[in-house]
Amino acid sequence: MAEEIGSTHESLGYNPGRETVHADPKTGEPEVFLEPLLWGLFSLGGFITAFLFPITVFLLFLAPVFGLWPSDPAAYVTFAAHWREPLVRLFFFALIGGSLFHGTHRLKFMLVDAGLRGPGIEAALDVILNAIAIVGTLGALYYAVRGWLFV
Amino acid sequence: MVSAVYGLIFLNLLRTLRAGESAYTAFVEMMRTPPILYVNLVLFALLVWHAVTWFMLIGKAQPIQFTERPLPWKAVFGVNVLLWIAVSGAVVYLIFGGF
Numbered sequence: 001m002a003e004e005i006g007s008t009h010e011s012l013g014y015n016p017g018r019e020t021v022h023a024d025p026k027t028g029e030p031e032v033f034l035e036p037l038l039w040g041l042f043s044l045g046g047f048i049t050a051f052l053f054p055i056t057v058f059l060l061f062l063a064p065v066f067g068l069w070p071s072d073p074a075a076y077v078t079f080a081a082h083w084r085e086p087l088v089r090l091f092f093f094a095l096i097g098g099s100l101f102h103g104t105h106r107l108k109f110m111l112v113d114a115g116l117r118g119p120g121i122e123a124a125l126d127v128i129l130n131a132i133a134i135v136g137t138l139g140a141l142y143y144a145v146r147g148w149l150f151v
Numbered sequence: 152m153v154s155a156v157y158g159l160i161f162l163n164l165l166r167t168l169r170a171g172e173s174a175y176t177a178f179v180e181m182m183r184t185p186p187i188l189y190v191n192l193v194l195f196a197l198l199v200w201h202a203v204t205w206f207m208l209i210g211k212a213q214p215i216q217f218t219e220r221p222l223p224w225k226a227v228f229g230v231n232v233l234l235w236i237a238v239s240g241a242v243v244y245l246i247f248g249g250f
Binding site: 045046047049050051052053054055056057058059060061062064065069070071073074076078079080082083087088091092095096097098099100102103104106107110132133136139140143144146 | 153154
């Protein structure tokens with residue numbers, strides 16, 4: 001085995017699969033940063049949506065209406081009392097932010113698949129849909145920290 | 152996409168909570184009136200479907216490997232469903248104060 005490696009190093013004329021690979025190639029192309037970040041937020045939002053959304057929607061909007069829950073978690077007094085807890089604020093911030101980044105990213109590719117293609121159109125979709133996700137997340141952050149970190 | 156719709160609904164819920172009891176109660180009541188309640192039922196079914204398909208996808212898109220061979224996706228799906236039930240129970244008690 002050692003001889004094989006040694007002989008390969010010596011044969012510089014034909015050396016398949018052993019070309020020098022640089023960890024940081026200088027290709028002249030701009031580094032991709034935003035794309036993996038958006039896909040990462042999409043994936044995180046997918047987990048948040050899958051694990052947390054069904055029970056939350058069920059408790060707030062469905063169960064009390066059909067008499068499937070002994071109390072009403074969405075009643076003002078009850079919800080306002082729970083809202084004082086930081087964990088509840090963090091929960092709704094993660095819920096809103098995650099769902100917005102997940103849903104808007106998915107919507108973008110649904111629209112692209114529906115025919116809204118082209119660099120200009122896709123760039124516009126990116127701007128509009130990500131703006132909705134960012135502004136919505138910042139809004140959730142504002143409501144989560146207001147009354148807790150500031151009045 | 153349904154998740155983004157609910158994200159905006161919850162954002163409005165927090166806005167009305169900030170606005171006061173009458174605004175908050177009016178919004179919650181509006182969400183429970185028959186036309187929107189039926190839409191809610193459909194959207195809820197889609198949310199559950201999203202959760203199930205997401206858990207089915209995990210073991211396929213990102214094979215989980217502890218041994219020589221990755222775990223079968225059905226095993227990963229089963230574990231995720233159990234985890235989903237546990238997380239939902241934790242949400243009931245930690246976020247909504249239990250029964």
